[in-house]
Amino acid sequence: MSDSKPIALDAMGGDHAPHEIVAGAVHAVRERGLAVVLVGSPRVLYEALADHDATREIPIVRAEEALAMDEGALASLRRPRSSIAVACHLVRRGDASAVVSAGSTAGVVATGRLRLKAQHGVLRPAIAVALPTLPHPTLLLDAGANADTKPEMLVQFAQLGTVYAQLAYDIAQPKVGLLTIGGEAEKGNKLVKRAHELLQAAPGIRFTGNIEGFDLLTGRVDVIVTDGFTGNVALKTMEGAVRYAFRELRETISDSRVAQLGALMQRSRIRELHRRLDSEAHGGAVLLGLNGTVVIAHGSSRAAGISAACRLAVDLSAAGIVSTIGDRVASAQKHHRRR
Amino acid sequence: MSDSKPIALDAMGGDHAPHEIVAGAVHAVRERGLAVVLVGSPRVLYEALADHDATREIPIVRAEEALAMDEGALASLRRPRSSIAVACHLVRRGDASAVVSAGSTAGVVATGRLRLKAQHGVLRPAIAVALPTLPHPTLLLDAGANADTKPEMLVQFAQLGTVYAQLAYDIAQPKVGLLTIGGEAEKGNKLVKRAHELLQAAPGIRFTGNIEGFDLLTGRVDVIVTDGFTGNVALKTMEGAVRYAFRELRETISDSRVAQLGALMQRSRIRELHRRLDSEAHGGAVLLGLNGTVVIAHGSSRAAGISAACRLAVDLSAAGIVSTIGDRVASAQKHHRRR
Numbered sequence: 001m002s003d004s005k006p007i008a009l010d011a012m013g014g015d016h017a018p019h020e021i022v023a024g025a026v027h028a029v030r031e032r033g034l035a036v037v038l039v040g041s042p043r044v045l046y047e048a049l050a051d052h053d054a055t056r057e058i059p060i061v062r063a064e065e066a067l068a069m070d071e072g073a074l075a076s077l078r079r080p081r082s083s084i085a086v087a088c089h090l091v092r093r094g095d096a097s098a099v100v101s102a103g104s105t106a107g108v109v110a111t112g113r114l115r116l117k118a119q120h121g122v123l124r125p126a127i128a129v130a131l132p133t134l135p136h137p138t139l140l141l142d143a144g145a146n147a148d149t150k151p152e153m154l155v156q157f158a159q160l161g162t163v164y165a166q167l168a169y170d171i172a173q174p175k176v177g178l179l180t181i182g183g184e185a186e187k188g189n190k191l192v193k194r195a196h197e198l199l200q201a202a203p204g205i206r207f208t209g210n211i212e213g214f215d216l217l218t219g220r221v222d223v224i225v226t227d228g229f230t231g232n233v234a235l236k237t238m239e240g241a242v243r244y245a246f247r248e249l250r251e252t253i254s255d256s257r258v259a260q261l262g263a264l265m266q267r268s269r270i271r272e273l274h275r276r277l278d279s280e281a282h283g284g285a286v287l288l289g290l291n292g293t294v295v296i297a298h299g300s301s302r303a304a305g306i307s308a309a310c311r312l313a314v315d316l317s318a319a320g321i322v323s324t325i326g327d328r329v330a331s332a333q334k335h336h337r338r339r
Numbered sequence: 340m341s342d343s344k345p346i347a348l349d350a351m352g353g354d355h356a357p358h359e360i361v362a363g364a365v366h367a368v369r370e371r372g373l374a375v376v377l378v379g380s381p382r383v384l385y386e387a388l389a390d391h392d393a394t395r396e397i398p399i400v401r402a403e404e405a406l407a408m409d410e411g412a413l414a415s416l417r418r419p420r421s422s423i424a425v426a427c428h429l430v431r432r433g434d435a436s437a438v439v440s441a442g443s444t445a446g447v448v449a450t451g452r453l454r455l456k457a458q459h460g461v462l463r464p465a466i467a468v469a470l471p472t473l474p475h476p477t478l479l480l481d482a483g484a485n486a487d488t489k490p491e492m493l494v495q496f497a498q499l500g501t502v503y504a505q506l507a508y509d510i511a512q513p514k515v516g517l518l519t520i521g522g523e524a525e526k527g528n529k530l531v532k533r534a535h536e537l538l539q540a541a542p543g544i545r546f547t548g549n550i551e552g553f554d555l556l557t558g559r560v561d562v563i564v565t566d567g568f569t570g571n572v573a574l575k576t577m578e579g580a581v582r583y584a585f586r587e588l589r590e591t592i593s594d595s596r597v598a599q600l601g602a603l604m605q606r607s608r609i610r611e612l613h614r615r616l617d618s619e620a621h622g623g624a625v626l627l628g629l630n631g632t633v634v635i636a637h638g639s640s641r642a643a644g645i646s647a648a649c650r651l652a653v654d655l656s657a658a659g660i661v662s663t664i665g666d667r668v669a670s671a672q673k674h675h676r677r678r
Contacts, residue, residue, distance in 0.1 A: 106521070144520055147528040181483055181571040182445070189486040189568045213575025217583040229528045230572055232520040233565075236552025237573045241580035244556040249588065 004035070006059075007310050008087035008096035011040035011048075012066035013103025015300050021102065022048040024306025025058055034310050037096060039063050039087045061086060067103055069299060073110035084108055088115035091292035098293035098313035100284070102301045108294065109145045109287060116290040119322065121329040124149065125289035126157045126228070127296065128164055129235060133219035136169040140179075140216065140224045143285055144232035151194035154178070154225050158205045159328050160288040161223035167319040168312075169222070177211035177221035179230060185210070191227060199225075203335045204328065213237075284309035286316065289325065293317045343374070345398075346649050347426035347435035350379035350387075351405035352442025354639045360441065361387040363645025364397055373649050376435060378402050378426045400425060406442055408638060412449035423447055427454035430631035437632035437652035439623070441640045447633065448484045448626060455629040458661065460668040463488065464628035465496045465567070466635065467503055468574060472558035475508040479518075479555065479563045482624055483571035490533035493517070493564050497544045498667050499627040500562035506658040507651075508561070516550035516560035518569060524549070530566060538564075542674045543667060552576075623648035625655065628664065632656045 009025050011018045018040060026049075028034045038045050039061045049055045063086035065079045079085060084103050088111060090096035101108045109127070118125055127145045130137035139161045146153065158176045165174035178196055180188035185196055187210060199207040208221055216224065216238060226234070284305070287294040293316050297309040348364050350357045357379060365388075367373045377384050378400045388394045402425035404418045418424060423442050427450060429435035440447050448466070457464055466484045469476035478500045485492065497515045504513035517535055519527035524535050526549060538546040547560055555563065555577060565573070623644070626633040632655050636648040 147520060147526075179572060181486060181568055181575075189566075192568075213572045213577070214579040214582075216576055216579055218579070226572075227528075229520055229531075230569055233518060233552045233569055233573055234576045236520075237555055237576045238552070238580045240553040240555055240557070241577040242584045243553075245581045245584035249584075 005095065005097040006035035006037045007313050008061070008090040008099050009036050009038055009306070009310065010083045010087045010099065010101035010103055010108075011038040011045055012063070012083040013069075013101045013108070014297065014306075015069060015102075016302055017066075017102065018044055018048050019051075020302045021306055022054075023052065023303035024301070024310070026052045026054050027303050027307040028310040029054070029057055032307060032311055034314055036310060037061050037090070039090070040066065040083045061090065063087075067107040067111070069104050071104060071107055073106050076107045076110040076114065082107075082111065084111045085115055088112055088292065088294070092116055097317040098295065100295045100297060100306070100309045100313050102297040102299055102306065102309075104299065105144060105285075105296055108296050112287050112290050112292075112294045116292040116294070119289055119291055119326050119329065121333055122160075122289040122325070123153050123156055125287055126153075126160055127231075127285045128161055128288050129231075129285045131216060131224075131238075133217055135219075136171070136222075138216070138219055138222060138224060139165055139174075140226070140231055140235065141288070142226065142228035142231050143235050144228045145287065146228040148229070149191065149227040151191055151198055154191070154195040154227065155198045155202050155205075156289075156329065158199060158202065158207065158223065158225045159332060160325060161225065162205055163321060163324050163328055164286065164288060164316075165222045167321055167324065168316065171222055173206045174222035175208045175220075176205055176223045176225060177208055177215065179213070179216075179224050179226035179234065180210045181212065183210050183212070195225070203332060284312060286312070288321075291322065293321060344434065344436040345374035345376045346652050347400070347429040347438050348375050348377055348645070348649065349422045349426045349438065349440035349442055349447075350377040350384055351402070351422040352408075352440045352447070353636065353645075354408060354441075355641055356405075356441065357383055357387050358390075359641045360645055361393075362391065362642035363640070363649070365391045365393050366642050366646040367649040368393070368396055371646060371650055373653055375649060376400050376429070378429070379405065379422045400429065402426075406446040406450070408443050410443060410446055412445050415446045415449040415453065421446075421450065423450045424454055427451055427631065427633070431455055436656040437634065439634045439636060439645070439648045439652050441636040441638055441645065441648075443638065444483060444624075444635055447635050451626050451629050451631075451633045455631040455633070457628055458630055458665050458668065460672055461499075461628040461664070462492050462495055464626055465492075465499055466570075466624045467500055467627050468570075468624045469507075470555060470563075470577075472556055474558075475510070475561075477555070477558055477561060477563060478504055479565070479570055479574065480627070481565065481567035481570050482574050483567045484626065485567040487568070488530065488566040490530055490537055493530070493534040493566065494537045494541050494544075495628075495668065495671075497538060497541065497546070497562065497564045498671060499664060500564065501544055502660060502663050502667055503625065503627060503655075504561045506660055506663065507655065510561055512545045513561035514547045514559075515544055515562045515564060516547055516554065518552070518555075518563050518565035518573065519549045520551065522549050522551070534564070542671060623651060625651070627660070630661065632660060 126142035128141035465481035
């Protein structure tokens with residue numbers, strides 16, 4: 001079984017690498033019972049593991065280079081032995097089931113494309129992010145892998161997201177919405193208007209129409225499709241707005257004596273809520289459409305976030321997301337040729 | 340002086356028209372000392388004014404038709420005697436200083452373009468929205484007038500926003516940021532990358548580089564430039580996220596007895612904050628680049644929002660925003676030809 005293979009965890013990527021990454025690996029192994037290999041500088045990682053008495057529990061695979069957090073696609077070409085490149089290589093060779101990295105998104109995407117290649121029939125891999133709605137998350141894709149896209153790519157993003165929602169949240173026929181600037185079919189830019197037509201005719205997709213920015217966190221649909229530019233702006237806008245609301249709230253409730261007392265009573269609950277809304281909780285974005293599962297943890301992830309990302313990677317890999325996407329894309333293309 | 344002319348207030352546009360619009364007009368006249376004419380159905384408006392004993396204070400201009408809130412650009416062409424069309428006509432004829440409408444944005448934009456026409460040299464009028472940052476608002480444009488734009492249009496949006504920030508917030512050289520998906524110059528889609536180059540070379544604009552969705556509410560720049568599709572998605576995403584944060588907060592703090600007591604102590608302050616962050620407070624979006632000032636109040640505006648929108652319209656009109664934009668656009672074009 002593929003899920004008995006370990007996760008290849010890029011130990012050098014992320015704002016708090018390598019220490020929080022190593023701590024996350026230790027948590028994933030000890031608390032979640034997952035198998036993990038750390039990829040990075042052996043000397044540094046051995047020392048970090050020693051701090052947890054974990055040198056015998058978690059193997060290290062050597063990668064002498066690393067991509068810095070501010071390095072993007074170009075650097076990934078110049079560094080074939082970076083920790084993320086080696087992690088991809090382990091999956092490609094069949095020695096690991098999935099990759100987890102908290103490195104720069106642009107670097108992980110570029111390296112993943114280069115080392116794992118897009119699946120047969122996939123026009124462009126896309127980043128899917130799970131938004132914190134209830135009873136299950138809402139998937140937004142593309143969250144930033146492709147700044148310029150064609151309408152046909154948006155239809156594929158709908159297929160990728162549909163498979164993800166089916167496997168991860170057990171939704172038989174996930175509702176798919178197209179992110180645009182109004183509910184009516186003709187609302188949007190040229191890209192979206194054409195994608196709307198294509199989505200209505202696409203087999204195997206339950207397209208329920210346009211949605212607007214208001215709907216990102218209402219759970220109105222299960223999968224939200226958009227180009228990577230708009231998706232990335234929307235996602236960061238959302239994070240910024242939630243942060244803003246909490247900042248304003250904190251100022252408001254620490255403004256008077258009576259209110260302060262009230263605030264004291266609630267501090268832990270508000271802190272807990274803030275953490276839940278924070279990116280840490282959702283366990284990371286997933287790069288879909290490659291020959292291998294790649295989970296991109298938030299750059300600011302600490303141990304808990306890394307451990308959650310490992311869990312997600314194992315689950316998606318064990319559910320066979322790569323082969324299911326392959327089947328679905330092939331059948332959509334067969335349908336397309338038959339018409 | 341142009342500001343002695345009244346505001347032409349579209350009394351039939353908005354979710355709460357005509358009663359809240361009329362109440363807003365009464366507030367603007369009595370509490371702010373502004374001059375207002377109501378445009379719409381005389382019978383309906385006379386009755387509404389009578390409820391406020393204001394039939395002698397506020398004149399009515401007849402318009403027998405109205406655009407419904409779900410009607411867009413096409414309907415505005417078919418209804419030359421709609422209340423918003425007649426309001427624009429009053430400005431065009433010199434009988435009013437500015438238009439205020441809470442009608443459908445698409446309808447107001449289409450009618451404004453058709454009746455007032457774009458200023459000489461303006462490629463596309465744009466919607467500027469004031470985001471609630473401190474010490475002064477941050478202007479975001481285009482917030483939805485143009486779904487498909489060219490890089491040159493984004494440069495003009497920067498000029499329009501610069502003039503608005505100078506006149507409304509008294510900022511000598513407003514900082515302009517370009518909304519995209521990363522800080523580095525090469526981050527973005529084709530539109531944004533080309534606009535980045537043009538903005539760096541544009542005269543009279545203090546371009547400080549790229550910004551991301553995180554920065555919409557941090558006040559890092561004074562003017563945020565984007566295409567109308569991205570701007571509209573970002574704005575609605577922001578509103579949705581703030582609403583979400585407050586909804587979650589409400590559930591969190593009404594979840595336990597102790598917390599409830601705390602919540603009780605703070606209820607009024609939290610409600611006040613929520614209202615401040617709500618769209619009502621900012622007095623409306625402004626359609627820039629037409630031969631006349633057009634303020635688009637939020638569709639859900641009540642009397643206070645309408646009155647604030649009238650204040651904004653009077654201030655911008657009195658500051659000469661239309662002629663200043665005309666001068667600035669002409670001088671940029673002269674500079675362009677000289678190069």
